[in-house]
Amino acid sequence: MKKMYSIDNKEYPCCTTVTMRFIGGKWKAVILFYLIDGAKRYNELRKLIPTITERTLSLQLKQLEEDHIIDRKVYTEKPPLMVEYTLTDFGKTLLPLLKEIAKWGESAVQNSSKVEIVN
Numbered sequence: 001m002k003k004m005y006s007i008d009n010k011e012y013p014c015c016t017t018v019t020m021r022f023i024g025g026k027w028k029a030v031i032l033f034y035l036i037d038g039a040k041r042y043n044e045l046r047k048l049i050p051t052i053t054e055r056t057l058s059l060q061l062k063q064l065e066e067d068h069i070i071d072r073k074v075y076t077e078k079p080p081l082m083v084e085y086t087l088t089d090f091g092k093t094l095l096p097l098l099k100e101i102a103k104w105g106e107s108a109v110q111n112s113s114k115v116e117i118v119n
Contacts, residue, residue, distance in 0.1 A: 039086040
Protein backbone atom coordinates (compact mmCIF):
# COMPACT_ATOMS: atom_id res chain seq x y z
CA MET A 1 0.00 0.00 0.00
CA LYS A 2 1.26 3.46 -0.93
CA LYS A 3 2.19 5.80 1.94
CA MET A 4 0.16 9.01 2.27
CA TYR A 5 1.30 12.13 4.09
CA SER A 6 -1.06 14.23 6.18
CA ILE A 7 -0.77 17.87 7.25
CA ASP A 8 -3.65 19.86 8.74
CA ASN A 9 -6.05 17.00 8.00
CA LYS A 10 -5.20 17.11 4.30
CA GLU A 11 -3.63 14.10 2.60
CA TYR A 12 -0.74 14.26 0.15
CA PRO A 13 0.28 11.39 -2.14
CA CYS A 14 4.05 11.95 -1.91
CA CYS A 15 6.66 14.03 -0.11
CA THR A 16 7.06 16.29 -3.16
CA THR A 17 3.45 17.42 -2.84
CA VAL A 18 4.11 18.20 0.83
CA THR A 19 6.98 20.48 -0.20
CA MET A 20 4.87 22.16 -2.85
CA ARG A 21 2.11 22.72 -0.28
CA PHE A 22 4.52 25.08 1.47
CA ILE A 23 6.30 26.75 -1.46
CA GLY A 24 4.11 26.01 -4.48
CA GLY A 25 2.43 28.55 -6.66
CA LYS A 26 3.84 31.39 -8.66
CA TRP A 27 5.10 33.66 -5.88
CA LYS A 28 5.99 31.87 -2.63
CA ALA A 29 9.42 30.65 -3.75
CA VAL A 30 10.13 34.11 -5.20
CA ILE A 31 9.26 35.82 -1.90
CA LEU A 32 11.37 33.31 0.02
CA PHE A 33 14.27 33.80 -2.40
CA TYR A 34 14.32 37.51 -1.60
CA LEU A 35 14.26 36.79 2.14
CA ILE A 36 17.42 34.63 1.91
CA ASP A 37 19.63 37.69 2.48
CA GLY A 38 17.67 38.86 5.51
CA ALA A 39 14.65 40.81 6.66
CA LYS A 40 12.62 42.78 4.15
CA ARG A 41 9.80 45.25 4.57
CA TYR A 42 6.57 44.86 2.61
CA ASN A 43 7.44 47.76 0.28
CA GLU A 44 10.91 46.33 -0.35
CA LEU A 45 9.33 43.06 -1.48
CA ARG A 46 6.89 44.98 -3.71
CA LYS A 47 9.82 46.74 -5.41
CA LEU A 48 11.79 43.51 -5.80
CA ILE A 49 8.77 41.73 -7.34
CA PRO A 50 7.11 44.47 -9.43
CA THR A 51 4.75 42.11 -11.28
CA ILE A 52 3.04 40.81 -8.12
CA THR A 53 -0.17 42.55 -7.07
CA GLU A 54 -0.49 43.99 -3.56
CA ARG A 55 -3.35 41.60 -2.77
CA THR A 56 -1.39 38.55 -3.91
CA LEU A 57 1.72 39.60 -1.98
CA SER A 58 -0.35 40.12 1.16
CA LEU A 59 -2.07 36.74 0.78
CA GLN A 60 1.18 34.89 0.09
CA LEU A 61 2.91 36.51 3.06
CA LYS A 62 -0.03 35.60 5.29
CA GLN A 63 0.05 31.96 4.13
CA LEU A 64 3.81 31.73 4.63
CA GLU A 65 3.40 33.19 8.12
CA GLU A 66 0.57 30.75 8.97
CA ASP A 67 2.81 27.89 7.81
CA HIS A 68 5.61 29.17 10.11
CA ILE A 69 7.94 29.66 7.13
CA ILE A 70 8.30 33.40 7.73
CA ASP A 71 7.95 35.63 10.75
CA ARG A 72 6.20 38.99 10.69
CA LYS A 73 7.50 41.58 13.13
CA VAL A 74 5.69 44.86 13.68
CA TYR A 75 7.68 47.83 14.98
CA THR A 76 5.47 50.37 16.74
CA GLU A 77 8.04 52.41 18.68
CA LYS A 78 7.91 55.36 16.33
CA PRO A 79 5.60 56.34 13.51
CA PRO A 80 5.21 55.30 10.81
CA LEU A 81 4.44 51.69 11.64
CA MET A 82 6.98 49.31 10.13
CA VAL A 83 6.53 45.60 9.36
CA GLU A 84 9.43 43.28 8.55
CA TYR A 85 9.41 39.73 7.26
CA THR A 86 12.14 37.19 7.97
CA LEU A 87 12.62 33.48 7.52
CA THR A 88 11.91 31.42 10.63
CA ASP A 89 14.25 28.60 11.64
CA PHE A 90 11.82 26.25 9.89
CA GLY A 91 11.85 28.51 6.82
CA LYS A 92 15.66 28.52 6.80
CA THR A 93 15.58 24.75 6.27
CA LEU A 94 14.34 25.62 2.76
CA LEU A 95 17.52 27.58 1.92
CA PRO A 96 19.37 24.73 0.17
CA LEU A 97 16.25 23.95 -1.88
CA LEU A 98 15.64 27.60 -2.82
CA LYS A 99 19.28 28.06 -3.84
CA GLU A 100 19.14 24.93 -6.01
CA ILE A 101 15.90 26.11 -7.64
CA ALA A 102 17.57 29.46 -8.45
CA LYS A 103 20.68 27.68 -9.74
CA TRP A 104 18.57 25.45 -11.98
CA GLY A 105 16.71 28.50 -13.30
CA GLU A 106 20.01 30.19 -14.22
CA SER A 107 21.10 27.04 -16.03
CA ALA A 108 17.77 26.80 -17.86
CA VAL A 109 18.15 30.39 -19.08
CA GLN A 110 21.66 29.71 -20.36
CA ASN A 111 20.71 26.45 -22.07
CA SER A 112 17.40 27.38 -23.63
CA SER A 113 16.87 29.03 -26.96
CA LYS A 114 13.32 29.88 -25.86
CA VAL A 115 14.33 31.98 -22.85
CA GLU A 116 15.27 35.62 -23.20
CA ILE A 117 16.99 37.67 -20.46
CA VAL A 118 15.26 41.03 -19.98
CA ASN A 119 16.82 43.82 -17.91
